[in-house]
Amino acid sequence: MDKKIHKVIVDRDLCIGAATCVIVAPKVFEIDAENKAIVLTGGELADDNLLLLAAQSCPTQAIFLYDKSGKQLFPQPKN
Numbered sequence: 001m002d003k004k005i006h007k008v009i010v011d012r013d014l015c016i017g018a019a020t021c022v023i024v025a026p027k028v029f030e031i032d033a034e035n036k037a038i039v040l041t042g043g044e045l046a047d048d049n050l051l052l053l054a055a056q057s058c059p060t061q062a063i064f065l066y067d068k069s070g071k072q073l074f075p076q077p078k079n
C-alpha cells in the first residue's frame with residue numbers, strides 16, 4: 001500500500017483542545033500545556049486511514065494533511 005499522507009499539521013489558532021484526535025490516534029496526537037493538540041514525533045508515519053479519521057474527528061478542522069508534494073489532502077481546500 002502506497003502512503004499518501006506525508007505531513008500532519010495542527011493549526012493552533014483553530015484548535016480548541018477537544019482532544020478527539022487524541023482519542024482516535026493517541027500515538028499520533030497529544031494535548032500540550034496550552035490545551036492544544038500537537039503531533040507527536042513520527043506521527044505522520046501512522047496509517048493514512050487513522051490520520052484521516054483523526055483529522056475528520058476534529059470539530060474545528062484544525063488538522064491539515066498533506067501529500068509528499070505538499071498538496072493539501074484534508075480538509076479540502078476551498079477554491
